[in-house]
Amino acid sequence: MCLSDVGRVVGGDAERHSVSVDLGSRIVSVSTVTLGLDAAPPAIGDWLVIHTGFAVERLSGAAATQILQARQESP
Secondary structure, X not given: OOXXXXXXXXXXXXXXXXXXXXXXXXXXXXXXXXXXXXXXXOOOOOEEEEEOOEEEEEEOHHHHHHHHHHHHHOO
């Protein structure tokens, strides 16, 4: 079973379609091509859903907080 991660953008390289994302315990490089090449690149502070090294969705801060809290509460 694969789970997605939720993380906050801390840096990026728009030309390479990648961003650095803080996942809490580590910072990873994530491809943003799956968000669409016509879309504005994620900005520092944006929240993303990450799956196997790709950003698959943008989240509001409220949605990200809710997901992260639910994960901490689950056994």
